[in-house]
Amino acid sequence: MVSPPPQSVTRFAIDSQHLLRVGVDPVDKCVSLVRVAHSQAHLLYACPLTSAAVRKKLGRRTEIAPEKRRNATLRWTPKSHFKTGDVRFKYVFTIMTNQEERVVLITKSKSVTSTVLVVERQVDNNNDRNEKNEYIAGGEHSGIVISKIGNYDVENETPADTSVQFCVFLVNGQTGLHTKEMRTIRFWCNRDEKVDASAVASQFFQDLVSPDQFPLDYVGFVKRMLTLMHKGYKCLSRLEIELKQLEKTSIKPVHQVPVESSTTNSDITRTKLRELIESSYPNPLTIDDIYKKRGWDHADIKDNLDILQQSGIVKPVDGGGYTRVVLHDKIVEQIPIIQTNRQPTVAIITAEYCEKVAVDALIENKETFVRYTTVGESNVYTIGKMGNHSVVCTKLPALGLSRQATIASGNAITRLLGTFQKVEHVFVCGAGGGVPHYTNYDKHVKLGDVVVSHYGNKQKAVYTYCENVLNENGNITFHCRQYSPKTFDIQIAAMKLQTEVKSIDNTRPLWDVYLSEGLNKIEKQKTDGESDFNRPPADSDKLQMFIGGGTELIEITHPISDSQKNKDLGTRIHVGPIGGGQSAVSNESTRKKFATEYKLLAMDSEFDSVMGSLMGNYCHSYAVVRGISDYKDGSLKNDWQPYASLAAASVIKAILSIIKI
Structure with missing residues (x-):
């Protein structure tokens, strides 16, 4: 086995522009041009140093693929590893891309209302460092660099793999005005790693906007992105962040899904009262029941019940209770025996009144049976056809964490399947x-x-x-x-x-x-x-x-x-x-x-x-x-x-x- 020549004789390197120089082998007096792409070294040119053609090409440079723009170490590869005709000398150089990386923040563009930043992984090439043009972080943030030069080369830029867009509302401490700012993050993944770009970007975004860690100021936001790129997400090669200010307003944004207030002591409305009676259906509610659940005044409850009754939405039942009016329902003491050819094979279970209304609307030739009880749980069953299938739909009387609600729901299912024993699908x-x-x-x-x-x-x-x-x-x-x-x-x-x-x-x-x-x-x-x-x-x-x-x-x-x-x-x-x-x-x-x-x-x-x-x-x-x-x-x-x-x-x-x- 032939020993490789000492590495001290090599002049094979990557300069600050990420270009590959000519490598010279003084031992065999040979020269080679090598390009890196897709984790492999490709021989571009190799022949004896004495060749006139090489003397003309000496010093010529060739660009490395973007995903491999890194500082390189060298090793020697025996001639036998290449095909005949590829080389005319004993050894050629191969790129080894195992150098340390750094995360660099670059300003791509800037205007009065918008800023575009780029966060890019680069190889930490000590020879390329220029402290006049860079802020270099230290300590736990060592490896993060902020470029002072406000330009970015956009030639041959590939489209982003995916992106996410969101709005934040900036507050002016002096005027109190809210400025809506659109932020767009575009993601590029390493080409030599097979990853689900959308999954990586989604997880990155969730880590970025973590409720307890999302920074409320501009500097903190940029720092958070740099830290995430630096500490993890090695499959991401580049991010582009566009920040664009939109309109200003004095109105504070409102959450579309409000936090539910306490169930008691809120003002009574006919809508709230109707929803309460519907949620309890088929169980009726008395005025005392409503008072215990919501704390509303008895007189206010009675006045609103009268209006709902006049509108045909609720009706009184035996025992002083009120329940929802359902068209064509039949109040029975026991659920009647259903003919064999009408026995349901499909059961549909709902928990809210609007859910049962929705299902009932799609049932043909339906009959609704309601069994009211003053002790225990009432039951409602709507029987009919959905296409070629006989179905039965019921509404659960209660849901929740309480022991009473748990038992009621379980009993309702047991009673349903016990009453309609031909049910195969639920x-x-x-x-x-x-x-x-x-x-x-x-x-x-x-x-x-x-x-x-x-x-x-x-x-x-x-x-x-x-x-x-x-x-x-x-x-x-x-x-x-x-x-x-x-x-x-x-x-x-x-x-x-x-x-x-x-x-x-x-x-x-x-x-x-x-x-x-x-x-x-x-x-x-x-x-x-x-x-x-x-x-x-x-x-x-x-x-x-x-x-x-x-x-x-x-x-x-x-x-x-x-x-x-x-x-x-x-x-x-x-x-x-x-x-x-x-x-x-x-x-x-x-x-x-x-x-x-x-x-x-x-x-x-x-x-x-x-x-x-x-x-x-x-x-x-x-x-x-x-x-x-x-x-x-x-x-x-x-x-x-x-x-x-x-x-x-x-x-x-x-x-x-x-x-x-």
Whole structure:
């Protein structure tokens, strides 16, 4: 084996412009030009030094591929490693790219209202350092450099892999005016690393806007980005940050999803009273019951009940209670025996009144039976047809963490499946909270979309309920119960619907047809003061986040598909895991971690007793179907909740059009 010549004789290096110089081998009197691309060295030119051609090329430089612009060490490669004719000497040089890196901040452009910054990884080439043109950080920030030169070479710039855009609201301490500033972050990943750019960018953004760590000042924001690039995200080669000031206003931005106030001592309104009676349906509420729940004055309660009764929205029942008026319902002491050919094979469970209204609107030839009780829980069942399937829809009397609510929900499911023993498929239908994706349109779950539960994590659980959250020195641990059916007929049908829509352009989805059908029926039966099931305007879907310990607000732009810009896509189907549990979803940062750890697409509140009862009653085919009404758990009363409920019901009817029993 031939020993390599000493490295001291080499003059092979990368200069400050990232160009490769000629390498000279004085031992064999040979010269070579080597280019690096895709982690390999490519021989551009090699021949004896005495050649006239080489003497002309001596000193000529060739550019290195951008992803390999690094300082290089050298090693010698035997001639036998190259093909015949490639070299005419014993050794050639090969680039070894294992040098230290640094993160450099460069100002790309600047104007009165906008600034564009670039954060780029570069090789820490000691020979290239120029302290006159750079601020070089030390200590724990060693490796971060700020360029003093305000220019950036934009030639041959490749398009960004992905981007995220959001707005912050800057406050002038003297005038109190709020300036809306749009911030756009563009991401470039290393070409030689196979990574999901949208996933990396989304995680980077979530780390950047962490509520407890997001800086409220400009310098802190830039420093935070430099630190994230320096400490991690090695797969990112470059960031571009554009900061553009928009309009000024004296009005402070308002969160679209307000924190729910206490359930007591708020002023009474007819809408609040109606919603309370609807949430309790089919259980009636007395004036004393309402007083205990809300603390309203007895006289005010009675006056508002009289107005709602005159409007045909509520009605009195035996025992001094009031309940919701439902068209064509039949009050019975016992649920009548259903003929064999009408026995339901599909059960649909709802928790909110608007959810049951949405499902009932899509049931044909329906009958509603209500069994009121003064002791225990009342029951309501609507029986009819959805397509070729006989279905029964019920509304749970109560949900929550209390022992009473847990027992009531579990008993309602047991009673449902005991009464209708031919049920084979069960849907838990209603509104839920979406888990947004900040950079990938296909993974983004927004308001009005529908999520059908399916497994998507290692545990193969379609539904994960968080029973408790432990936080030990910042290390959060979730204690969960997970549920999954034995058969996946519902999930397979949902994926088929999803696939068909993606593969056929300009085709109206089947669930959209049913949604319009249900909306028309609801509008014909609707009275004044009832919920509006129409789709709210698009600008009411604001993706917002609290930062700075919950005191400030940012507004994030929804990701958009390039091929579907300027199109009103309406409701989309997503198929994946759903989770719930107040201990996990009530706090924003905990909710995000819960969603990330279990790969959730949607969340709801307290449905553990429902899922447990389904498992306990040996129900082998079920799915949770959530129409997205907010970015929490779907429990907030807003304009999206009725529409989201109808969207979920429409998807269920579309699924039933595929499933054969």
